[in-house]
Amino acid sequence: MSASRKKGLLVLTAGIVIAVLSFIVPSKGDVTEDGNYLKRNEFGEGDAEVSLVVSTPVGDIPLTYNVNERIYTEEELLVMLPEFTAHLEQVVLGENESRESVNKDLDFADSIEGYPFIITWSSDRGELVGTQGNIKEEIHKEELIMLTAEFKYENYVYEHSFPIVLVPQVLTAKEEETNKLKESLKAADMQSKTESYITLPSVINGDKVQWSKKRENKGIKIAGICVAIAILLFSSEAIEKKESSKKRLAEIKEDYPEFALKCSMLIGAGMTMRQTFEKIAKSYVANSMHKRALYEEITVGLRELESGVPERQVYERFGRRCGIRETEKFGNLMSRNLRKGSEGLKNALRQEAREAMDMHKEQIRRKGETAGTKLLFPMLILLLIVMVIIMVPAFSTFNI
Numbered sequence: 001m002s003a004s005r006k007k008g009l010l011v012l013t014a015g016i017v018i019a020v021l022s023f024i025v026p027s028k029g030d031v032t033e034d035g036n037y038l039k040r041n042e043f044g045e046g047d048a049e050v051s052l053v054v055s056t057p058v059g060d061i062p063l064t065y066n067v068n069e070r071i072y073t074e075e076e077l078l079v080m081l082p083e084f085t086a087h088l089e090q091v092v093l094g095e096n097e098s099r100e101s102v103n104k105d106l107d108f109a110d111s112i113e114g115y116p117f118i119i120t121w122s123s124d125r126g127e128l129v130g131t132q133g134n135i136k137e138e139i140h141k142e143e144l145i146m147l148t149a150e151f152k153y154e155n156y157v158y159e160h161s162f163p164i165v166l167v168p169q170v171l172t173a174k175e176e177e178t179n180k181l182k183e184s185l186k187a188a189d190m191q192s193k194t195e196s197y198i199t200l201p202s203v204i205n206g207d208k209v210q211w212s213k214k215r216e217n218k219g220i221k222i223a224g225i226c227v228a229i230a231i232l233l234f235s236s237e238a239i240e241k242k243e244s245s246k247k248r249l250a251e252i253k254e255d256y257p258e259f260a261l262k263c264s265m266l267i268g269a270g271m272t273m274r275q276t277f278e279k280i281a282k283s284y285v286a287n288s289m290h291k292r293a294l295y296e297e298i299t300v301g302l303r304e305l306e307s308g309v310p311e312r313q314v315y316e317r318f319g320r321r322c323g324i325r326e327t328e329k330f331g332n333l334m335s336r337n338l339r340k341g342s343e344g345l346k347n348a349l350r351q352e353a354r355e356a357m358d359m360h361k362e363q364i365r366r367k368g369e370t371a372g373t374k375l376l377f378p379m380l381i382l383l384l385i386v387m388v389i390i391m392v393p394a395f396s397t398f399n400i
Contacts (some may be wrong), residue, residue, distance in 0.1 A: 005367065040070040043116055072116060077156055084115050085160045088149055092121075096131070099162070103169040106133035106147075117151035117158075126147075128166060131239040139166045180204060248293045252322050253363065257356035260330065264349040273334055274311060277302050297321050312338045 041048050052063040072080070093099065094107035106129065108121040123129045124146045130136050143166040150159050184204050192198050200211045259280070266276040281302040282297040301318040305311060312335045319331025330352065337345045 038065075038067050040067055042070055043072060044114075045069055071154055074156060077153060077158075080115065081158065084151075085115065085149075087112060087115075088119070088151075088160065089162055092133070092147065092149075099164045101167050102145075102164050103135075103139065103167050105135055106131035106164075116153045118153070120150045120152075122148045122150070135166065141166050142167050143154070181209075250321055251292060252294045252297075252324055252327065254360070255292055255321075256324070256326050257296075257353070257360040259294060260326075260349070260353045260356040263330075263351040264346070266348055268346050273315070273337070274305060276307065294322060294327075326359070 038050060047069055048067045050065055050067055052065060054061045054063060085273045089099070091112060092106050093102070096106070098101045108119075110119050111117065112119070117134070121131065121133070125143065128136055128139075128143060129145055129147075145164050145166055147164060148159060148161045148162055150157065152158075155184060163296070180203065184201050185198075188198050188201055202208060202210075213385055262280055263273075265274050266279060267273065271279070281295070281299045284292070285299065288295065297318055300321070301314045304314045309317075315331045315334035315338075317331070319328040322328075333345075333348060333352065337348075
């Protein structure tokens with residue numbers, strides 16, 4: 001069985017299993033066999049819309065009904081209150097450590113997660129504590145405040161009162177100096193509202209001060225950005241160079257079998273290696289519209305021959321410049337032929353051409369396997385999409 005048929009069978013099986021389960025497993029909100037009732041969601045889960053089919057003497061009638069979530073009873077609320085009020089007294093403190101030492105704004109939350117109550121806050125000293133829990137005035141001595149939380153749920157209303165103690169805020173020397181500066185700056189602003197400039201005070205509480213605008217040093221940031229860009233450029237250049245070299249070697253490996261076969265045929269026809277190089281290079285220059293790395297190296301070798309470089313060195317250099325094992329082997333074979341004579345060269349070239357073609361077939365087979373592996377992930381995505389297309393309507397239809 002082919003892979004596509006296996007996947008199709010898998011999708012079909014999954015669809016059948018989901019369809020069967022949708023009939024076997026009772027959906028949420030179904031009318032039970034033991035009695036006619038609908039299950040409500042618990043508090044916090046929200047209302048639920050259910051689709052019903054009612055069998056009547058005149059036929060089946062479809063209905064859609066919104067089932068409200070369950071409401072707590074008064075007994076349940078009374079059991080919940082002690083825990084809720086204890087939690088409430090902790091939440092209201094906000095960043096303060098205890099009720100006996102409050103010097104930061106309070107947290108007048110209107111609800112607490114996990115509890116059904118809506119909370120409304122008030123205090124007996126509204127001039128000190130605002131409706132949002134903020135401390136309105138600077139506290140110079142301890143102040144006893146009575147907070148009252150009124151919390152409602154449905155038709156039930158409860159109250160809970162408890163005391164807190166406001167204490168003066170302890171500031172560091174720097175914080176006190178900062179507050180003085182803010183007050184002086186605010187006073188200077190008030191005195192020069194009709195003027196174009198604010199006259200900053202040069203003396204505050206008998207101490208001389210000097211004002212200056214804070215300047216952000218952007219040089220370090222700019223230098224950092226430049227360094228980052230330079231690193232990216234260098235790294236991208238190195239990556240590009242590496243990819244280009246990799247592509248060049250792959251191209252040479254791809255063209256080498258054809259080159260080896262041409263050399264075998266031309267030398268078998270009676271040409272010398274020099275004549276073979278010259279014919280292949282001139283044919284490439286005359287007919288090729290795109291540069292190919294292997295044949296560019298052949299033309300370089302031909303120019304070396306024409307400039308007087310010894311033929312043996314030309315073949316060895318050609319093999320090394322190409323950078324793959326096969327061309328180095330070819331260059332050494334040609335060099336050895338010049339030293340020891342051409343006996344057995346034709347057979348050696350035929351063997352080299354056969355090996356090169358076998359290597360070419362192996363490369364094509366590996367490319368095919370790589371392409372299949374690359375297609376695997378998109379095929380999995382398509383399989384998941386098909387599964388979703390099947391499952392979503394099934395779950396929606398049967399309210400699972």
